[in-house]
Amino acid sequence: MLTSTILHSAKAAHSTIRRIRRMLHRNPELSFREYETSAYIQSELQRLGIAFRVMATTGVVAEIGTGERCVALRADIDALPIQEETHLEYSSENPGIMHACGHDAHTAMLLGAASLLKEYELQHGVSSIGGVVKLIFQPGEELSPGGASIMIREGVLENPRPEAIFGQHVNPEGSVGTVAFVSGTMMASTDELYWTIRSAGGHAAQPHMVADPILLAAHLITQLQTLVSRRLNPIHAGVLSVCTIHGGHATNVIPDTVELSGTLRSMDTAWREEALRSIHHHTEMLASSPLFGTAQAELRIVPGYPALVNHPATTHFARQAAEKLLGASHVQDFEPKMWGEDFAYYTREIPGTFWMLGVRPPDYDSIPSLHNPKFILDEDALPIGAALLAYVALQYLATPSRLALQSGNASPLSNFSF
Numbered sequence: 001m002l003t004s005t006i007l008h009s010a011k012a013a014h015s016t017i018r019r020i021r022r023m024l025h026r027n028p029e030l031s032f033r034e035y036e037t038s039a040y041i042q043s044e045l046q047r048l049g050i051a052f053r054v055m056a057t058t059g060v061v062a063e064i065g066t067g068e069r070c071v072a073l074r075a076d077i078d079a080l081p082i083q084e085e086t087h088l089e090y091s092s093e094n095p096g097i098m099h100a101c102g103h104d105a106h107t108a109m110l111l112g113a114a115s116l117l118k119e120y121e122l123q124h125g126v127s128s129i130g131g132v133v134k135l136i137f138q139p140g141e142e143l144s145p146g147g148a149s150i151m152i153r154e155g156v157l158e159n160p161r162p163e164a165i166f167g168q169h170v171n172p173e174g175s176v177g178t179v180a181f182v183s184g185t186m187m188a189s190t191d192e193l194y195w196t197i198r199s200a201g202g203h204a205a206q207p208h209m210v211a212d213p214i215l216l217a218a219h220l221i222t223q224l225q226t227l228v229s230r231r232l233n234p235i236h237a238g239v240l241s242v243c244t245i246h247g248g249h250a251t252n253v254i255p256d257t258v259e260l261s262g263t264l265r266s267m268d269t270a271w272r273e274e275a276l277r278s279i280h281h282h283t284e285m286l287a288s289s290p291l292f293g294t295a296q297a298e299l300r301i302v303p304g305y306p307a308l309v310n311h312p313a314t315t316h317f318a319r320q321a322a323e324k325l326l327g328a329s330h331v332q333d334f335e336p337k338m339w340g341e342d343f344a345y346y347t348r349e350i351p352g353t354f355w356m357l358g359v360r361p362p363d364y365d366s367i368p369s370l371h372n373p374k375f376i377l378d379e380d381a382l383p384i385g386a387a388l389l390a391y392v393a394l395q396y397l398a399t400p401s402r403l404a405l406q407s408g409n410a411s412p413l414s415n416f417s418f
């Protein structure tokens, strides 16, 4: 397919994709409660004549094309517990809930890609796509355990099993018209940590008669900072942030409980496990120290998403496709972030790549970040993201799998004529 044809078709579909995005933006729903969103996606797929099934209650999986081979495209569909402050005319009508991570745009762009692929199939015949494109509309990206892990458990990567998977996220740091890639590790694992420190509490003027959970919490926070600064190889990335601390209610009372919570983020699986063991060990060791008397400390770890690792071969492939579609000057490197993203579960199962789509308006130096109540995006990015998804899928299926998944210096697309 000619790149100009797909871009032209995507631009012709711009108003439809924007209508879908605005409808979703106006009606955001929280993770795993995307009932209206799911129904709306299903109605749009029905309108396009694309078969689908429902998974993980609010997830939708559609398929276009026919044949032995399969490639998957994924969008997440959930919103965040944030009160919108953009004052857009299509602002959220659900109080306290907002599409502040751009998942409305992700969903609209995947539906846009669906319409482009359907149009292609109608124009060129039933076998023209060269296989099956599986479209995954996934719930619950923002909330542990993540919709991806549930969809995988329910078989989204089976019957047929995709050879590769591609997904995208809006990028407020990239200007509209650009796309950015990382080969290898792109985002971190995200474990949640919850501590409860208990003692009998007592009079502030008689600390020698009680165990002080506030002092123990202070030592714990300080000691844990050495984990990243002194136990992690400095050329690897890791973060431990204690982000909440609650305890006490009066200046003259040593409280009986202090609660802390935080996050451990890592790009390295071995260090992640070692760090979790070490946090456990430090918590127990401090609580058992005679300095803190009879204080007790409990640590609860809620395992988060694994680190997101892009396969070098699919990344090489998608990057080349993006260069063909958008021009090499519009394709950039993305600096890895310690964010979490449950797309990581898919790339643990099959080769895949997650890219960042620029959404910053060209006349802005910066826009509010993701998860900010003022987050906005330039809707001119919508047809670009839709075209790129459809184009990568079509090119993937048009390239023999042994070439498409060839990594290193080999250039799979150079063997393929556009």
Ligand SMILES: [Zn+2]
Binding pocket: 101, 142, 370, 371
């Ligand atoms: Zn988010």
Ligand SMILES: [Zn+2]
Binding pocket: 101, 102, 103, 141, 169
């Ligand atoms: Zn997101």
